[in-house]
Amino acid sequence: MKEPVYTMTDWYDGPRKGVANFEGTPHYYECPWYAGIDTGSGELPGHYLLTPLDAETFRLALEDWAIWERWEAAFAAGMTTQDTHPVLPEDRPRHDEIEQLLLSKLVTNPLTCRRAKGAFSYEENKRFVKWAIVL
Known part of the structure; x- marks a missing residue:
């Protein structure tokens, strides 16, 4: 399946x-x-x-992915450069926060x-x- x-x-x-x-x-x-x-x-x-x-880790992973998808769409439209990769400047604080939270959660157990x-x-x-x- x-x-x-x-x-x-x-x-x-x-x-x-x-x-x-x-x-x-x-x-x-x-x-x-x-x-x-x-x-x-x-x-x-x-x-x-x-x-x-767990549900919270899944939610955070999806939120961070959505942040990256916004960057990818802006990059494809020529609205940002590779210098901002992987997030738009306005998303940087939240991305950094999520990234720290996921460091210990998105791991192989x-x-x-x-x-x-x-x-x-x-x-x-x-x-x-x-x-x-x-x-």
Whole structure:
């Protein structure tokens, strides 16, 4: 079953970190494999660690993503420059506040995470992922 992807906060040859549903509830996903970096780690591309999120962390992640989307839209429209990346100046204080709150919340929890292979797709400007549990 395809699940919605809410954020993609790290990208390297594909999504590496962000928030998406897994089994119908929000999870933080993290791909521990990076091309050319983890050649001896045993991690595989496309495999992710999924950690359940509480409602407050999910809300903060969505708010911060909306801040980034405003920057992206303004950048695409030529209304700001790369110098302001990743947020518009008026959003900087709130982004910085959220970023500090999420530092300890958007992390992989080795006690509660599940390992899954993720296949990401895009349909009509929406992002989806299909997870398959890896044992």
